[in-house]
Amino acid sequence: MESPFKVDVLKGKVALLTGGGSGIGFEISTQFGKHGAAVAIMGRRRQVLDDAVAALRSQGIQAIGIEGDVRKQEDAVRVVEATIKHFGRLDILVNGAAGNFLASPEDLSPNGFRTVLEIDTVGTYIMCHATLKYLKKGAPGKEPTVGGLILNISATLHYTAFWYQIHVSAAKAAVDSITRSLALEWGTDYDLRVNGIAPGPIEGTPGTRKLVPEEMKSKNQEFMPLYKLGERWDIAMAALYLASDAGKYVNGTTLVVDGGLWLSRPRY
Numbered sequence: 001m002e003s004p005f006k007v008d009v010l011k012g013k014v015a016l017l018t019g020g021g022s023g024i025g026f027e028i029s030t031q032f033g034k035h036g037a038a039v040a041i042m043g044r045r046r047q048v049l050d051d052a053v054a055a056l057r058s059q060g061i062q063a064i065g066i067e068g069d070v071r072k073q074e075d076a077v078r079v080v081e082a083t084i085k086h087f088g089r090l091d092i093l094v095n096g097a098a099g100n101f102l103a104s105p106e107d108l109s110p111n112g113f114r115t116v117l118e119i120d121t122v123g124t125y126i127m128c129h130a131t132l133k134y135l136k137k138g139a140p141g142k143e144p145t146v147g148g149l150i151l152n153i154s155a156t157l158h159y160t161a162f163w164y165q166i167h168v169s170a171a172k173a174a175v176d177s178i179t180r181s182l183a184l185e186w187g188t189d190y191d192l193r194v195n196g197i198a199p200g201p202i203e204g205t206p207g208t209r210k211l212v213p214e215e216m217k218s219k220n221q222e223f224m225p226l227y228k229l230g231e232r233w234d235i236a237m238a239a240l241y242l243a244s245d246a247g248k249y250v251n252g253t254t255l256v257v258d259g260g261l262w263l264s265r266p267r268y
C-alpha cells in the first residue's frame with residue numbers, strides 16, 4: 001500500500017532497530033528507509049541480517065546489519081558504536097527484538113520465563129541505556145535542541161490475560177512501564193521522547209504464526225467480533241507517525257494498533 005507520508009519525513013535521520021531484519025521490525029526498517037532515514041539493524045542471525053540489508057539496499061536505502069544479542073550489554077555498546085561510526089549520529093531506537101513461544105505455566109521452566117524477560121524487558125533497557133548519549137539533545141551530529149525517539153514494540157496480551165503467554169505478558173507489561181518511566185525522566189532531562197506500539201495479530205509474522213494457528217482463525221472471529229489480522233504496514237505507519245514531527249507532542253504512550261481487538265467481546 002502507498003504511504004500517506006511525504007517521502008522525506010525522516011530525511012537525514014538515523015535509526016537503529018533491534019529485530020529489524022524480520023517481521024514487523026523489517027517493515028519498519030523498510031518504511032523508515034523509504035522515508036529518508038538510514039537504518040542499522042541488529043539481530044542474532046547473520047544470514048537474516050545479510051538478506052535484510054540486501055533487500056533494503058536494493059530499494060536505495062542506506063542500511064547496515066550488525067550482529068548482536070540485546071541481552072548482552074557489551075553487544076549493545078558495540079552495535080551502537082558501530083552505528084555511530086558508520087552513520088555519524090543516532091535519532092531513533094526501535095526495540096523490536098522479542099522472544100516468544102507458547103507454554104503453560106506448569107510446563108514453563110523458570111529459565112524459560114527468565115529468558116523471555118531478558119530478551120524483551122532487560123534487552124529493551126540495555127539498548128535504551130546504551131543509546132542515551134547519542135539520542136539526547138545536543139548529542140554528536142545532532143541539533144542542539146531536539147532529542148531523539150525510542151520506540152518500544154509491545155503487545156496487548158497483558159491488558160487482560162492470554163493463555164500460555166505468562167512470560168511474554170509479564171515482559172511486555174514491564175516494557176510499557178519502562179516506556180512511561182523513561183518518557184518522564186528522559187523527556188524532562190534530554191528532550192527524548194519514549195513511546196511504544198502495541199500491535200494486534202499481524203499477518204505473516206513469527207509472533208502470529210506461533211500464537212494463532214491457522215485453524216483458530218475462523219473460530220476467533222466467532223468469539224471476538226473485532227478479530228481481523230493487521231498488516232506489517234499498519235505498524236510501520238504508526239511508527240512513522242511517532243518518529244516524524246507529526247508525533248512531536250506524543251511522549252510516554254503506547255499506541256495500540258489492533259483494530260480494537262483487545263476490547264472485543266462476544267455478541268449476545
Ligand code: HXC
Pocket residue numbers: 098099100101102103107108109110111112113115116154155156157168199200201206207208210211
Ligand atoms: C517451553 C521453552 C521453549 C518452548 C525455549 N524454552 N523454547 N520452554 N516451550 N517452546 C525454554 C528452554 O527450555 C530454556 O529453559 C529457556 O527457554 C531458554 O531456551 P534457549 O533455547 O536456551 O534460549 P534461546 O536460544 O536464547 O532462545 C530463546 C527463545 C528465542 C525465546 C526461544 O529464541 C525465541 O523466541 N525465538 C523466536 C523469536 C520470535 O518468535 N519472535 C517473535 C516474537 S513475537 P530451560 O529451563 O530448559 O533451560 C511477540 C509478539 C507477542 O513477541 C504478541 C503477539 C500478539
